[in-house]
Amino acid sequence: MKIRAGYDIAFECFQDVPMVLMLTVHPSRHADILTDHTLQVSPKVLAKNYTDVFGNICTRLVAPTGLIEIRNEFTVADSGLPDAAAPNAAQDPVHGLPDEALMYLLGSRYCDTQKLTDVAWSTFGQIDGGWQRVQAICDYVHDRIQFGYHFARSDRTASEGHQERVGVCRDFAHLAVALCRCMNIPARYCTGYLGDIGVPPDPAPMDFSAWFEAYIGGRWYTFDARHNHARIGRVVIARGRDAADVAISTAFGPTRLARFKVLTEEVPADEAFSLQPRVETSSDSLLVQRQFA
Incomplete structure (x- = not known):
């Protein structure tokens, strides 16, 4: 099966703000990605990826004063199988x-x-x-x-x-x-x-x-x-x-989350990609951190 996923996130920055983003799919799934999987940032800024101590891919950039928009959409192959189960798995000493x-x-x-x-x-x-x-x-x-x-x-x-x-x-x-x-x-x-x-x-x-x-x-x-x-x-x-x-964004300065939309679904190959607006801007599982220097 194929899964189409993506996001459309925007921050309002009240000064130039260094940021670390964690939005790239984990390297363990890179072989399954079927389309371009590139962080799109507007306005364009210099961004650099690095791998953290846990093996996750992080992106460093400096967001300029004003609105910065971060988008991506991609398709990934998946087995279509549910999470693996092993009821007899023992606890390791x-x-x-x-x-x-x-x-x-x-x-x-x-x-x-x-x-x-x-x-x-x-x-x-x-x-x-x-x-x-x-x-x-x-x-x-x-x-x-x-x-x-x-x-x-x-x-x-x-x-x-x-x-x-x-x-x-x-x-x-x-x-x-x-x-x-x-x-x-x-x-x-x-x-x-x-x-x-x-x-x-x-x-x-x-x-x-x-x-x-x-x-x-x-x-x-x-x-x-x-x-x-x-x-x-x-x-x-x-x-x-x-x-x-694993915060999706760590901002080292004053910012405001202006937009937050996420999509992940199984879709036919010819179906258009669409991001549905998120009503609430308080993210559930992923903490948006703000650290002030």
């Missing part, structure tokens, strides 16, 4: 984990494991098996948090999400990631495209999505505590410890 997985056992900015350890062990300590334990965590998070765009808060931690019991995609992912880490299961935060493929259409405006991956049975598996069932057509953009590592 910590001493047997690969070196690169160890960082995903530690607490991070939004995954404050130290505040959730007792809850995690009292709730999931008697569950055997890596897959079964991670799925139990997903069930718990899915039932505990109420989803709603109006619940979005950019500074909510996993423990606060657990206490407040409301949130958006990122909050589901943060809590599930933190609980997995508390149980010595490496877990990493993921963000990317997830359209309504194989499921009833969601009337809410399209957004980027957040999910997570857990390392069990010797490999990484995809889990989604918000939807809590296998989905078709995920296209990952970035992976990291939590949302702080």
Whole structure:
């Protein structure tokens, strides 16, 4: 199957502002991209890509005073299969984990494991098996948090999400990631495209999505505590410890998000690409960070 995806994002800058964008599809999916996949910036500015410590592609630029528009549209091939499942996958002992997985056992900015350890062990300590334990965590998070765009808060931690019991995609992912880490299961935060493929259409405006991956049975598996069932057509953009590592935009100066539109869907080859306006400008799963020098 083929998936057409893209975005149309604009910022109003009140001075020249250095920015780091994370909008390029993850290198693990580059072989699947069927059309040009180039960041289009207006007005034209000098932009440079680099790869961060997590293997994500980032774009550096200096946005001039005024409106800067960032667009892209592309088509990507996909297997059309749902997320892989391995109910018998065992939990790997910590001493047997690969070196690169160890960082995903530690607490991070939004995954404050130290505040959730007792809850995690009292709730999931008697569950055997890596897959079964991670799925139990997903069930718990899915039932505990109420989803709603109006619940979005950019500074909510996993423990606060657990206490407040409301949130958006990122909050589901943060809590599930933190609980997995508390149980010595490496877990990493993921963000990317997830359209309504194989499921009833969601009337809410399209957004980027957040999910997570857990390392069990010797490999990484995809889990989604918000939807809590296998989905078709995920296209990952970035992976990291939590949302702080994968913000779509980090602005080092004063900016205002002026436009935010996202599309991802399965489409016939001859169907026109169309971006539907997003009513709300508060992004769900991907934090738009602003850092002031």
